[in-house]
Amino acid sequence: MTNNAPANTPIRRALISVSDKTGLTDLGQALAARGVELLSTGGSAKALRDAGLTVTDVADVTGFPEMMDGRVKTLHPNVHGGLLALRDNADHLAAMETHDIAPIDLLVVNLYPFEETVAKGADYDTCIENIDIGGPAMIRAAAKNHAFVSVVVDVEDYEKLLGDMDQHSGATCPKFRKKLAQTAYARTAAYDAAVSTWMASAIGVETPRRRAFAGTLAQTLRYGENPHQSAAFYLDGSDRPGVATAVQHQGKELSYNNINDTDAAFELVAELDPNYGPACAIIKHANPCGVALGATMVEAYKRAFDCDRTSAFGGIIALNQPLDGATAEEISKIFTEVVIAPGADADAMEIFRKKKNLRLLTTAGLPDVTAALLSYRQVSGGLLVQDKDNGHISENNLKLVTKRSPTDAELADLLFAWKVAKHVKSNAIVYVKDGATVGVGAGQMSRVDSSRIAARKSQDMADALGLAAPLAQGSVVASDAFFPFPDGLLAAAEAGATAVIHPGGSMGDKAVIKAADDAGLAMVFTGMRHFRH
Numbered sequence: 001m002t003n004n005a006p007a008n009t010p011i012r013r014a015l016i017s018v019s020d021k022t023g024l025t026d027l028g029q030a031l032a033a034r035g036v037e038l039l040s041t042g043g044s045a046k047a048l049r050d051a052g053l054t055v056t057d058v059a060d061v062t063g064f065p066e067m068m069d070g071r072v073k074t075l076h077p078n079v080h081g082g083l084l085a086l087r088d089n090a091d092h093l094a095a096m097e098t099h100d101i102a103p104i105d106l107l108v109v110n111l112y113p114f115e116e117t118v119a120k121g122a123d124y125d126t127c128i129e130n131i132d133i134g135g136p137a138m139i140r141a142a143a144k145n146h147a148f149v150s151v152v153v154d155v156e157d158y159e160k161l162l163g164d165m166d167q168h169s170g171a172t173c174p175k176f177r178k179k180l181a182q183t184a185y186a187r188t189a190a191y192d193a194a195v196s197t198w199m200a201s202a203i204g205v206e207t208p209r210r211r212a213f214a215g216t217l218a219q220t221l222r223y224g225e226n227p228h229q230s231a232a233f234y235l236d237g238s239d240r241p242g243v244a245t246a247v248q249h250q251g252k253e254l255s256y257n258n259i260n261d262t263d264a265a266f267e268l269v270a271e272l273d274p275n276y277g278p279a280c281a282i283i284k285h286a287n288p289c290g291v292a293l294g295a296t297m298v299e300a301y302k303r304a305f306d307c308d309r310t311s312a313f314g315g316i317i318a319l320n321q322p323l324d325g326a327t328a329e330e331i332s333k334i335f336t337e338v339v340i341a342p343g344a345d346a347d348a349m350e351i352f353r354k355k356k357n358l359r360l361l362t363t364a365g366l367p368d369v370t371a372a373l374l375s376y377r378q379v380s381g382g383l384l385v386q387d388k389d390n391g392h393i394s395e396n397n398l399k400l401v402t403k404r405s406p407t408d409a410e411l412a413d414l415l416f417a418w419k420v421a422k423h424v425k426s427n428a429i430v431y432v433k434d435g436a437t438v439g440v441g442a443g444q445m446s447r448v449d450s451s452r453i454a455a456r457k458s459q460d461m462a463d464a465l466g467l468a469a470p471l472a473q474g475s476v477v478a479s480d481a482f483f484p485f486p487d488g489l490l491a492a493a494e495a496g497a498t499a500v501i502h503p504g505g506s507m508g509d510k511a512v513i514k515a516a517d518d519a520g521l522a523m524v525f526t527g528m529r530h531f532r533h
């Protein structure tokens with residue numbers, strides 16, 4: 001703030017120029033009732049006038065009509081001088097006097113709907129036409145001069161503005177103006193981030209030299225991954241069905257870990273599109289502890305649960321079809337943190353109402369797992385940016401490398417296991433039998449260890465279920481990356497796997513293929529790797 005700036009600055013003259021007219025006339029009326037003179041641009045002025053308010057057209061302030069399809073309306077010294085002049089600076093005041101510039105104490109602007117226009121899939125020229133120029137220029141000017149000027153860019157701040165004015169006899173306080181200015185700069189930054197991101201993709205620049213990121217606060221979280229870390233959830237404005245856009249029907253606020261795990265769960269289950277029939281994934285610490293298909297959803301859930309009943313406790317469950325009553329009843333038998341599904345029927349909602357701590361989220365469908373998206377990871381001093389892993393393998397992409405071909409049943413399980421392995425932290429080993437995981441080894445530094453852990457878990461579950469043979473007996477196995485040596489493959493064969501899917505492409509392929517042939521395994525190469533870290 002400049003030294004002599006008055007603590008509270010009265011609002012006598014406001015410029016309103018908004019594309020989103022929500023709450024506009026109420027705000028105009030409230031300001032007029034507080035004795036504020038209203039200036040406004042074309043459509044905003046008309047709406048205010050239609051509501052019976054007295055409004056001065058910006059064209060009367062600038063002495064120029066709005067022109068060039070609205071490209072030039074407010075870009076004029078009479079507007080920018082009124083926003084930028086320091087009220088405690090004699091030179092500025094003299095310039096205002098000389099050039100007949102009147103102060104503007106409040107700016108209310110929301111921008112041309114560029115983001116929405118892009119989201120609708122508009123053509124290049126339409127997107128360009130929806131880039132607001134005059135709005136951001138005024139917002140940045142008013143925000144710079146927050147020592148004297150209040151700037152409002154969000155409809156949700158209208159009430160707060162009026163509240164602050166009422167607390168300060170028609171003026172705003174410096175603290176409030178600073179907060180408004182910070183929000184204003186974040187808005188113009190986000191706007192330009194959206195424009196530059198769209199433009200990079202529209203003109204086909206994959207790795208632009210400058211890249212901007214932006215987000216809008218969805219919620220302040222109680223804490224981060226651990227209680228001593230503060231955290232918040234920001235939205236990127238995408239309408240992709242998932243944890244960010246889901247409706248929460250009940251239960252406590254989602255935590256940082258809930259959000260992360262729910263995302264992992266739903267992105268996994270979305271791989272199993274409705275052609276697979278009902279599918280369920282149970283996630284712990286962002287890794288699946290059970291994924292299964294079923295004739296019904298409740299069967300899919302039970303089969304996923306049976307992969308690792310111990311780890312499933314307190315898990316996050318994702319379904320690829322709406323939640324029904326029978327599945328809700330079954331899920332209710334143990335403690336579950338979150339259930340996410342593309343819908344839930346009335347029976348299911350009723351059953352879950354009794355489980356106060358369970359969070360139920362519903363989405364508007366499944367996300368498109370083939371969509372071209374970017375993924376970001378922070379490292380010290382930078383961001384790693386890559387395409388989201390939307391790689392897919394179908395039967396036609398597989399290369400048979402062993403003497404024995406997989407049976408039809410093995411082939412179906414191999415493709416299912418491969419989809420699951422894509423969502424398991426590397427090194428990932430996934431055993432599958434009859435459309436259900438029966439052992440998952442995740443996040444080990446050695447592939448052999450992942451194989452052994454998955455096999456041990458399959459033995460543990462067999463013991464718990466009172467079965468004679470480990471669950472992995474007669475299963476197939478997927479590995480997210482190639483087996484460099486026969487040891488990992490032999491560990492899987494020892495656990496009972498009869499068929500194998502992995503990328504291949506190792507220097508050791510020959511030895512691995514020979515080991516597979518010697519063990520009577522069927523093995524296919526995908527030629528695609530799914531590391532996940």
Ligand SMILES: NC(=O)c1ncn([C@@H]2O[C@H](COP(=O)(O)O)[C@@H](O)[C@H]2O)c1NC=O
Binds near residue numbers: 041043070073132134
């Ligand atoms: N060109 C200008 O001088 C200009 N000044 C303000 N605007 C925008 O015009 C819109 C409001 O227009 P209207 O009141 O006519 O509906 C706002 O989103 C505002 O940000 C402008 N439009 C685009 O740049």
